[in-house]
Amino acid sequence: MDILFVCTGNTCRSPMAEALLKRVLAERGIQGIKVSSAGLAADADSPASEGTMSVLQEGEDLSAHRARQVDETMLAEASLVLTMTASHKETLQTRFPSFAAKVFTLGEYAWGQGGDIADPYGGGREEYLQAREQIEAAVIKIAAALAAQGKGVDTMKIALASDHGGLQLKEELKGVIESLGHEYVDFGCNCTDSVDYPDFAAVAAKAVAKGDCQLGIIVCGTGLGMAIAANKVKGIRAVSCHDCYSAAMARAHNNANILTLGQRVTGSGLAAMIARTFLTTAFEGGRHQRRIEKISALEEDFGR
Numbered sequence: 001m002d003i004l005f006v007c008t009g010n011t012c013r014s015p016m017a018e019a020l021l022k023r024v025l026a027e028r029g030i031q032g033i034k035v036s037s038a039g040l041a042a043d044a045d046s047p048a049s050e051g052t053m054s055v056l057q058e059g060e061d062l063s064a065h066r067a068r069q070v071d072e073t074m075l076a077e078a079s080l081v082l083t084m085t086a087s088h089k090e091t092l093q094t095r096f097p098s099f100a101a102k103v104f105t106l107g108e109y110a111w112g113q114g115g116d117i118a119d120p121y122g123g124g125r126e127e128y129l130q131a132r133e134q135i136e137a138a139v140i141k142i143a144a145a146l147a148a149q150g151k152g153v154d155t156m157k158i159a160l161a162s163d164h165g166g167l168q169l170k171e172e173l174k175g176v177i178e179s180l181g182h183e184y185v186d187f188g189c190n191c192t193d194s195v196d197y198p199d200f201a202a203v204a205a206k207a208v209a210k211g212d213c214q215l216g217i218i219v220c221g222t223g224l225g226m227a228i229a230a231n232k233v234k235g236i237r238a239v240s241c242h243d244c245y246s247a248a249m250a251r252a253h254n255n256a257n258i259l260t261l262g263q264r265v266t267g268s269g270l271a272a273m274i275a276r277t278f279l280t281t282a283f284e285g286g287r288h289q290r291r292i293e294k295i296s297a298l299e300e301d302f303g304r
């Protein structure tokens with residue numbers, strides 16, 4: 001499948017959409033979809049605008065982007081053409097009527113109704129951030145639809161739990177899980193009354209150990225008590241992470257199945273990135289599998 005994004009100059013919105021969709025597809029492990037962009041009035045070979053470059057995040061790279069004028073070959077190759085505005089769509093359909101049926105605005109394709117992505121060109125950072133926000137929401141929706149059509153990885157069920165010290169962060173992490181197209185099961189707690197973290201670690205860890213949930217994220221004040229408690233459940237490899245590198249390695253090398261976070265330690269922005277990294281990194285297996293088996297053997301030795 002080939003998706004072509006089209007805007008006016010191919011330096012702001014359409015390359016931004018290209019970078020965002022590529023990142024979302026990569027995060028979801030969706031392969032085999034070619035994503036590109038072009039413009040209706042492109043100044044060929046111009047790089048992505050500074051404004052667009054300035055709002056890109058990790059995993060979104062437009063350094064090699066050069067503007068291209070949309071042409072018949074690109075349209076013929078594309079299975080889906082998504083424009084930023086209704087006027088782009090109309091222009092494309094008028095200029096290339098034989099491809100009209102595969103041209104939609106991004107808004108109508110994602111949400112089933114219009115809504116132009118305003119041109120941030122010449123505007124300040126606010127305008128670019130607004131365009132980014134709109135485009136990102138739309139491409140997440142599109143990636144979820146592609147996944148539902150069997151083009152993506154399986155949806156995971158994530159066990160979520162916290163004590164009173166992690167309640168707020170647990171609630172915030174629901175959005176991260178949903179944005180990746182996964183589901184969560186909330187094992188509480190559900191209010192700020194003081195509770196005992198081992199009770200909540202236990203129920204989430206048991207759900208992961210039994211296979212009812214594929215991974216878990218549990219939050220307390222520090223992330224430490226939750227990790228200690230969850231690791232008492234056979235089959236659980238719970239890790240407390242404060243950075244994305246550790247979260248990635250915990251999955252890739254240690255096949256960790258529960259992430260613990262500390263609401264009083266890690267700010268919500270970083271915590272969301274850590275959770276996202278944890279949920280989107282796959283276990284590498286190979287030599288690491290042998291080491292995981294040795295950890296399991298230790299569990300047997302000590303009869304936990």
Ligand code: RB5
Nearest residue numbers: 165220221222224225226
């Ligand atoms: C509760 O005050 C706090 O001890 C708990 O949230 C957690 O940090 C335990 O490790």
